[in-house]
Amino acid sequence: MFQLEAMLPLLILAFLGTPAVLTQSRYHGSETGKHFCIVAPEGEPVTGIWASLKNNILSSIRLKFGNNWSQEYGSSGRAEIEVKLNPDETVLGFSGSFYIFMHQIIITTSQPRELIIGPLTGRYVYTSYPENPNHVFRGICGYYVTGGLKGMRYLWGNVNGTCTE
Ligand SMILES: *[C@@H]1O[C@H](CO)[C@@H](O)[C@H](O)[C@H]1NC(C)=O
């Protein structure tokens, strides 16, 4: 069961082809609306991801560091989903989809397993993996409007470093 699911990001990677698509600085979706960044404090790993959904799109997002949740960014939705990472589990990469708004986040972890946030597949797919294999997931920057999250990018860096956009 897992193997099929685990292959999905690899297939998406193969489909997207060119390495240029995977550069760190890229936003997935559009860079319109209010900008935000949620960045892990130095030395603190990301321990969870929470999102709210509205009309089948991602509406707002929060990240958890240790036992603390970050501020919520976006426009509060009606349904909520929360995924927690186990103590030794790390994020290997993200994939997902978007169209007018962000639709889906698929988190591939070291356990290994896949955690899926968002019920619908958007028209375009994206992936985000660290360029440096020693780097870990450090945060998310994005854009939102009243309708929900318009675009997002994932930050990768050293767990002991500070990470800015
Ligand atoms: C959580 O918040 C408390 C109180 O502000 C702070 O002392 C602690 O360092 C925070 N922990 C993390 C992992 O950010």
Ligand SMILES: *[C@@H]1O[C@H](CO)[C@@H](O)[C@H](O)[C@H]1NC(C)=O
């Ligand atoms: C981060 O800092 C801790 C405490 O100084 C150290 O034990 C650990 O090896 C460091 N990790 C990395 C990836 O540099």
